[in-house]
Amino acid sequence: MKELQKIELLVTKVNKQFQAFKSFLDNNSSFGEQEILAFFKKHEQLIPTMALDVPQLVHYDYMAREYDLFGDFTCDFIIGSRKSRQPIYCMIEFEDAQPNSIFRKKQGKHTSEWSPRFEQGFFQLVD
Numbered sequence: 001m002k003e004l005q006k007i008e009l010l011v012t013k014v015n016k017q018f019q020a021f022k023s024f025l026d027n028n029s030s031f032g033e034q035e036i037l038a039f040f041k042k043h044e045q046l047i048p049t050m051a052l053d054v055p056q057l058v059h060y061d062y063m064a065r066e067y068d069l070f071g072d073f074t075c076d077f078i079i080g081s082r083k084s085r086q087p088i089y090c091m092i093e094f095e096d097a098q099p100n101s102i103f104r105k106k107q108g109k110h111t112s113e114w115s116p117r118f119e120q121g122f123f124q125l126v127d
Contacts, residue, residue: 004062004080009048017043033096037076040094041065048079051090059083067091073124095121 024039048060059081067078080089095117103112
C-alpha cells in the first residue's frame with residue numbers, strides 16, 4: 001500500500017502550474033484520462049487546490065497518487081490533513097474529457113442524462 005507523502009504548497013509554483021493548466025486546456029478541447037493524469041503528475045502542486053471547496057480540509061499536508069483504498073479500488077490522488085482534530089481526506093478521480101463525457105443526449109428526450117463514463121467514475125468513488 002502506498003503511503004501518504006508530506007506536501008508543502010508553494011504559491012509561486014501553484015501560480016506557474018495554473019498557467020500551465022490554462023495552456024493545456026486552451027490547446028486541448030478533449031483529452032483522454034491518461035493525458036490528464038500525466039499532466040497532473042507533473043504539476044502536483046495543483047492537486048491540493050482541487051479541495052478548496054471542502055471546508056473541513058483547511059490544511060493540506062499529505063498527498064499520494066494512485067492510492068490503494070481496498071481490494072481492487074484505488075483513487076488517482078488523495079490529499080489530506082493530519083493537523084485537523086480528526087484526519088480528513090479528499091479523493092480525486094480523473095476521467096477523460098470528451099464532448100459526451102458528462103452528459104449525453106438520449107433520442108426522444110429533451111433533457112440530457114449522465115453519460116456511462118461519468119457514472120463509472122462517480123460510482124468508482126462511491127464503491
